[in-house]
Amino acid sequence: MVFYAYVKNVADNWSYRYVITFASREVADEWWRAVSTSAVTSFVNSVQRINAQYYTHNPSLANATETLVTAGVATQFLGKVFFTLENDIGGRGLSIIPSPDQFTDHISGNSFFIRSKVAPYDYWYYPSSNATNAVYISRTERTRFTVSRVNSDTSGTVIIGSDNIAITLTTVNLSVNVNATTGQVILSPAPLSGLTFSALLSNFIVGPSLVENGENVKELLYTENGEQWELV
Template identity: 85%
Template sequence: MVFYAYVKNVTDNVTYRYVITFASRAVADEWWRAVSTSAITSFVNSIQRVNAQFYTHNPGLANAPDSLTTNGVATQFLGKVFFTLENDLGGRGLSIIPPLDNSTENISGNSFFIRSKVAPYDYWYYPSSNATNTVYVSRTERTRFTVSRTNTGTSGTVMIGSDNIAIALTTVNLSVNVNTVTGQVILSPAPLSGLTFSALLSNFMVGPSLVENGENVKELLYTENGEQWELA
């Protein structure tokens, strides 16, 4: 689904105001990664991300739309992103972009609840009294997890699908891993190797219902053809 953001000229309140249309929110985050890590320093210094739907730029250094046509910046997104120039302030016109269904920022190192996109009342849950270290899905309980890029020095950056990540409890030094025999999601001292952010959002599924310590829960399984999940 298409995703929108504003870009404001940081040097005045009149000109170079844009609405950006991205093919999806994932494309928006990937475009930002390409721009913010570009070797073309004028774009790195010009374009700043305030939040998922608001950017600033300094057209005297680099004009944000030119990121799509300047080699070494973000030309790979030319067919997935476009900029619409708004009226200058005297024209009073400004397109109103729709609000987000989920405003959570996917920032590395932050803690989140993890819930189903199809059934948003289904959350990942780790019971405190859990002899098998199994992670479940619950409609009445939820557990916070810290989701972080595994690359050093990346705390605070926006995560994109190709990033290798680790998912850990916020209170105990245990990370999400998988029982290789059953596919059940468990916690262990070592994180699941090779887990990417896109896999977190699409490679897990809800299994059969069961009762754990008197609580009605469901199994959480790892599979390549899973369900859609989101951070909350």
């Protein structure tokens, strides 16, 4: 589904205002990663992300629209992103972009609940009394996890699908891992090696129902072709 954002000129209140149309939310975050890490410093200094649907730029340094046609910036997104120039102010209108009903910005180092996109009442849950260290699915309880890029000095950056991540309890230094024999999701002192953000959103599946410490829960399993999950 297409995703929209504004970009505004930081030097004045009337010129070089655009609506950006991205092929998807994921493309928006990947475009921003390319721009913000580009070796072309004029774009790094010009284009700033205020939030997922609002950017600023300084056209005297570099115009955000040129990211798609300037070598070394974000030319790989030419067919996935386009800019629409807005009217200047003075009584003329500004396009109102649609905003998702619920929106979570995927910022490294922030904490989230993790729930099913198909059944949004199913949440990842880690009971405080848990002999097996297993993570379960619950419809009555939920546990908050910190999701972080594993690269150093990346706290506060936007996470994209190809990033290696660690999913850690917010209260104890235990991270999501997988039992190699059963595929059951567990917590351990060492995070699951090679886990990417895209895998978090697609490589886990709800398993059989069971009772854990008197609570009705379901197993959470890791698989190559899983269900869709989201951070909230």
